[in-house]
Amino acid sequence: MRGWQKDNLLKYTSPTPKIIILGVGIFIGAGFLKGIEYVSNNLYQLLGKDYSVDFEKYITILFTIGTAIVVIAFIENIVRSDRRKIKYIVRKRLCASRMGNPLHLIEGEIEPDIYVNNIDSGFVIRVECQSAKFDDVANLETVISDCLRKRFGNYAVIAKEEDIAGRYVDYYIEDVIKNYNKQSVYKTISDIPSISTKIYIREDVYIDYTKVLNSSAIVSGKSRSGKTTAIISTFLLPILKQGRDKFGSKVVIVDPKSAELSQCPYVLSPRENGDVEHILKAIKGFNNLRIKRQKFINKAADEDGKARKWFEIGMKPCILFLDEFVSIQDMFPKKASKEKPEYCLAEFQGMLRQIATQGASAGCFLILSTAEASVGTGGLETAVNNACGIRILFKPSKEEARFLWDSSKLEILRERQFLAGDAWFSADDGTNNNIKFVKFPRIEFGEYKALSDLLNKYYSNNRQRKDFT
Ligand SMILES: Nc1ncnc2c1ncn2[C@@H]1O[C@H](COP(=O)(O)OP(=O)(O)OP(=O)(O)O)[C@@H](O)[C@H]1O
Ligand SMILES: [Mg+2]
Missing domain, CATH: 3.40.50.300 (P-loop containing nucleotide triphosphate hydrolases)
Incomplete structure (x- = not known):
């Protein structure tokens, strides 16, 4: 079980920025190697030593890996299922502290688990949270409806079902404009x-x-x-x-x-x-x-x-x-x-x-x-x-x-x-x-x-x- 982290900006974003940051990091690594290679060779020349370094092979490998990672990030973004897209949007809204922390989570507390499933009329989002108050978990209809934007902008919560044992709440969302x-x-x-x-x-x-x-x-x-x-x-x-x-x-x-x-x-x-x-x-x-x-x-x-x-x-x-x-x-x-x-x-x-x-x-x-x-x-x-x-x-x-x-x-x-x-x-x-x-x-x-x-x-x-x- 993961602990909630207040100031972790990246933790609650979708994989795309994380993968892109990894790719960019590798590009910077490749650039850094190129820099070392350049400075070293100039130094050797200045000292009159007949010696040179060649990182070309490693730089090419790093550059290829970096490019592949950025391409993977874009492909992942394009092929990501609607269920996962919704899951990331809702998770960010509920967990990223800059979004307002509607569940009133405290540093180190157990994070909510969010599951999204397809149903005939749209999706059902299950929010399970062991550390938040059940009342907070059960009052997210406006929060969820509001955070659905862009291609899910017409979606809104149309019903909710609370678990009798108070373990989770299911929110049903559907395209209300189309169905209206x-x-x-x-x-x-x-x-x-x-x-x-x-x-x-x-x-x-x-x-x-x-x-x-x-x-x-x-x-x-x-x-x-x-x-x-x-x-x-x-x-x-x-x-x-x-x-x-x-x-x-x-x-x-x-x-x-x-x-x-x-x-x-x-x-x-x-x-x-x-x-x-x-x-x-x-x-x-x-x-x-x-x-x-x-x-x-x-x-x-x-x-x-x-x-x-x-x-x-x-x-x-x-x-x-x-x-x-x-x-x-x-x-x-x-x-x-x-x-x-x-x-x-x-x-x-x-x-x-x-x-x-x-x-x-x-x-x-x-x-x-x-x-x-x-x-x-x-x-x-x-x-x-x-x-x-x-x-x-x-x-x-x-x-x-x-x-x-x-x-x-x-x-x-x-x-x-x-x-x-x-x-x-x-x-x-x-x-x-x-x-x-x-x-x-x-x-x-x-x-x-x-x-x-x-x-x-x-x-x-x-x-x-x-x-x-
Ligand atoms: N599903 C519908 N789609 C479009 N128009 C409708 C629909 N249902 C009713 N109407 C319109 O509303 C008018 C009133 O409908 P209806 O007589 O069924 O209402 P009511 O609630 O039974 O009214 P009353 O209190 O007078 O008995 C109808 O004449 C019809 O023009
Ligand atoms: Mg009548």
Whole structure:
């Protein structure tokens, strides 16, 4: 283990200047020999001695070695991998005392170890430091983002992960400029990717239903920020495009605002008098379907002797989408009447709890949208909130984001001038656990017309397996 040295100017530079200095040293050595040769021969001549020295051979050797070393320095610089380049940049920033010593190292202390690895979206930089305080090691996001210059100038830290045992911190960096503007554009319905277990936000960003732990979703964002459009483009159209499975799959959409969505067939809205009993009935129907599907999965597992997943036996996702769900909650009677003992808010909330917490294993997912994150999460039961492993905030601000994510996870995010469809999102699927910025797809065709057509087509198929009872 190496000790940190405060005044060692060369120690923390990349190999190039070190190798060049070595080459230049050898040139100086060759020049020195030439000088000795010149002075000695002149002296001998002056003293009238018939004697001379000839260092030509050694000088040629030294000159050749010096030239080779300088050439090697340049070649090393050119062929050096990006990983190593980043490692040297970060190491210099963290260790060279003239750069500010952000880890507050003391002379002779153990130096930090820095490892850089390639990942799909960029690089991950691991900083291990036994002598520095963990808080210092865990607060380097700005330092790392700032020190990346020239060809890495567009790179910045987008996420960090702290080792639970406090041994190291991983900083994820990526080209934020290139990725910032990436967006899928769907010109026709056939452009929309439709795979039953994957929800595509961008070609290279998707949520994997087979891996996500809590697969219900909470989608938040101010009015006109792109919530409904995003749910249509990433969840509803792709799932409807797959058609119905033979296990009675359903896509239930509730629009309490009776806005654009309510113009589509099979979309439920409150009656003119504010009654929402039919919505409760539909949600109960969805929950009953969930129970039926779960029973079928359990039966299949018993027959096979091993646990089966919904997607392994040909089931497709079922979706219950409640747009602006806070408004729906407000429409339910707080207390049930004697005539209709089940028509009340508690019954509605109980259904949501069951679907959110137990639906995933039967491929039944809840999507909730809310204009105000504070009201949305405030109005959600803890069990439902925790079951929402997919979290999306449109036109985000840190203030709102605090209602969806732990504040410590928000440190590295930057607020900008966001457009409709711009969001911070995370999913607990192992790939998207860190909150990241993403642009949701832009649709260049009538999404509500496409939704209507697909809903009609979807529900025209009612074939079920004989053994699905
Ligand atoms: N991904 C996107 N790319 C480009 N423009 C978008 C995107 N998503 C939405 N928009 C634009 O923003 C407008 C508002 O979108 P949308 O209705 O989905 O927002 P919302 O958050 O559901 O709003 P509301 O609070 O009114 O329900 C759309 O009419 C569309 O023009
Ligand atoms: Mg909307």
